[in-house]
Amino acid sequence: xxxFVVTLIVLMLSACTQRFEYEPKAKxxxxxxxxxxDIHYIDPELKDGETFIEVNERSDGKLSIxxxxxxxxxxxxxxxxxxxxxxxxxxxxxxxxxxSHELLAQKLDKLRAHDIQPLVIPGNHDxxxxxxxxxxxxxxxxxRIDAAMFKxxxxxxxxxxxxxxxxASLSYLYEASASLxxxxxxxxxxxxxxxxAPSSEGQIKEETLAWMQxxxxxxxxxxxxxxxxxxxxxxISNTPSYVITNDDEMLEFTDRNDIELVITxxxxxxxxxxxxxxxxxxxxxxxxxxxxxxxxxTRLTYKDHKVDMRSIDLDLEGYSDDPFFTDFxxxxxxxxxxxxxxxxxxxxxxxxxxxxxxxxxxxxKGEENVYxxxxxxxxLHDLIYNSPYIDEIKKYEDxxxxxxxxxxxxxxxDATKFSCVLK
Numbered sequence: 001x002x003x004f005v006v007t008l009i010v011l012m013l014s015a016c017t018q019r020f021e022y023e024p025k026a027k028x029x030x031x032x033x034x035x036x037x038d039i040h041y042i043d044p045e046l047k048d049g050e051t052f053i054e055v056n057e058r059s060d061g062k063l064s065i066x067x068x069x070x071x072x073x074x075x076x077x078x079x080x081x082x083x084x085x086x087x088x089x090x091x092x093x094x095x096x097x098x099x100s101h102e103l104l105a106q107k108l109d110k111l112r113a114h115d116i117q118p119l120v121i122p123g124n125h126d127x128x129x130x131x132x133x134x135x136x137x138x139x140x141x142x143x144r145i146d147a148a149m150f151k152x153x154x155x156x157x158x159x160x161x162x163x164x165x166x167x168a169s170l171s172y173l174y175e176a177s178a179s180l181x182x183x184x185x186x187x188x189x190x191x192x193x194x195x196x197a198p199s200s201e202g203q204i205k206e207e208t209l210a211w212m213q214x215x216x217x218x219x220x221x222x223x224x225x226x227x228x229x230x231x232x233x234x235x236i237s238n239t240p241s242y243v244i245t246n247d248d249e250m251l252e253f254t255d256r257n258d259i260e261l262v263i264t265x266x267x268x269x270x271x272x273x274x275x276x277x278x279x280x281x282x283x284x285x286x287x288x289x290x291x292x293x294x295x296x297x298t299r300l301t302y303k304d305h306k307v308d309m310r311s312i313d314l315d316l317e318g319y320s321d322d323p324f325f326t327d328f329x330x331x332x333x334x335x336x337x338x339x340x341x342x343x344x345x346x347x348x349x350x351x352x353x354x355x356x357x358x359x360x361x362x363x364x365k366g367e368e369n370v371y372x373x374x375x376x377x378x379x380l381h382d383l384i385y386n387s388p389y390i391d392e393i394k395k396y397e398d399x400x401x402x403x404x405x406x407x408x409x410x411x412x413x414d415a416t417k418f419s420c421v422l423k
Contacts, residue, residue: 022117022161025084025177027222030303033176034083036074037230037265038123038289041104042094044068046142052135060268061340061369062291063332064094069320070295075107077314079114083299085176086111089265089287090123090188090230095131096198098143105153112156119158119184122150122170123230123265127190129198147190158184164215168207173215179222180302183212185229187244202231202244202266209253216257224305224422227254227262234275234284237267238410254282260422261285261307263300268292270311270375270415285309285418293336294329294374296416305423311375311416336373337366353400360389361396365404377411384408 025031040062046052047064056064063070078086086108093100108118132144147170151159159165162172163181170186185204192199216225227233231244233251244250254262255277262284270288274281287298288311296311316328324331341362364387371379384404387393393401 019156020112020115020117022085024175025180027178028304029177030301031085031176031180032083033085033087033300033302034078034081034297035087035089035228035263035287035300036290036297037089037287038091038268038291039067039071039074039088039104040064040091040094040125040289040291041067041071041100043097043099043103046097046099046134046136047094049136051137051139055135055139057339058342059339060342061293061336061338061373062268062289063293063295063335064291066320066322066324067094067291069316069322069325070291070314071104071107073314073316073319074290074297075110077297078111078116081299082114082116084117085182086116086118087182087184087228088118088120089228089263090121091125091265091289092120092123093126095133096126096129096144097132097134098145098149101126101145101150101153105157108154108157117161118156119174119182119228120154121158121184121186121228121230122147122188122190124188124190124198124200124202126150127188128193129190130193130195131198164211166208166211168205168211171208171211173212176302179220179224179305181219181223181225183225183227185227187229187231200241202229202242203246204229204244204250209249212253213257224302225257225259226307226422227259229262229264231266232264232284232286233262234273234282236264236271236273236284236286236410237269238406239267242267251277251282255279258423261420263287265289269373269411270296271372271377271411272413272415272418280423283418283420285415288373288375290314292340292373293332293370295332296374306421307419309418333370337363337370340369340373341366353396357389357392357396358400360387361393361401361404364389364393368404368407372407372411375415377407378414380408380411 134140134142163175165172174182187202189199189201268289272285274283295314
């Protein structure tokens with residue numbers, strides 16, 4: 001009897017500690033991937049107080065005051081819809097706080113407990129960030145992490161089970177199926193960070209390209225490749241500084257290796273652009289930030305070389321007892337519309353513009369941001385040209401309203417969906 005009890009206990013302990021291992025799908029099976037980016041998760045204790053609220057109201061419209069609820073809802077939703085893989089495409093944390101990484105890694109463990117494989121790569125905010133702060137009362141420095149710590153915290157989020165990993169960066173290759181490889185690339189330059197500010201510059205190292213090339217030369221010709229990296233490869237936001245610095249070299253690489261799809265983050269807005277290569281086309285699809293309206297993730301399905309992508313909003317109505325969540329969609333939209341324009345204040349301080357028109361421009365830019373960041377850029381033309389103030393606004397097309405008109409040319413499509421066939 002004692003022997004039976006001991007054996008039962010051992011079996012129970014083994015079951016509790018058994019590690020989930022992702023099994024690559026067969027060649028003819030569908031792969032279901034959920035993708036998000038730029039969560040900017042922060043340890044709730046670090047943002048407890050009015051200081052953090054004030055900081056965010058001077059920022060870029062991220063709903064970081066409720067990032068705990070947004071992140072938890074995302075995890076709950078993933079468990080409910082049960083994709084094979086969940087990808088976070090960089091900027092996992094607010095500013096690389098050690099405790100934020102620790103807590104987020106624990107949340108991702110919940111996915112593995114439900115046989116869902118999380119895959120992560122760092123963004124420019126995540127490693128050796130001098131802006132890792134504790135915002136309680138006053139602003140103080142808090143512990144940050146280095147590259148080795150990132151790989152350790154997220155070892156079960158791609159690194160341990162990688163088909164191969166790059167010795168020169170935090171890049172790795174993950175086998176999603178017998179016919180689909182995912183190159184998870186570290187495009188960051190955290191070695192350039194200083195004690196005062198992090199580097200936001202993106203670059204793919206020469207060593208990383210050489211590592212990739214070696215793997216691709218041994219690849220089955222029938223195996224497709226999708227690249228994930230934080231920084232854009234193509235300018236999809238009319239902001240060249242967001243694009244990796246060696247984009248020409250990387251574009252030559254994708255052309256030479258018949259790679260047709262790159263999925264990126266960093267710009268927080270959702271958009272894509274397709275360019276012609278010598279033998280095919282390359283698309284850079286930018287995933288919106290989970291922390292900005294309308295708080296969506298993208299569902300990617302792959303089968304028989306076909307990729308289909310659709311964006312899905314998180315349902316946060318009533319998710320918390322906080323009154324903000326009573327009418328979450330309306331409140332979140334208004335928050336983003338208001339605070340995503342904060343950094344434009346200086347652009348509308350001219351003496352030659354009427355105060356009423358300044359208010360019009362702010363309201364219009366906020367409304368434009370709602371569509372731009374959610375991937376609904378195709379709505380911008382009608383939004384602007386149907387404005388009752390269009391004649392007055394056009395007078396400032398080359399000055400105060402320049403960014404409003406520029407966005408029409410850049411964000412001109414429905415980026416909430418995308419399909420392609422990888423040849």
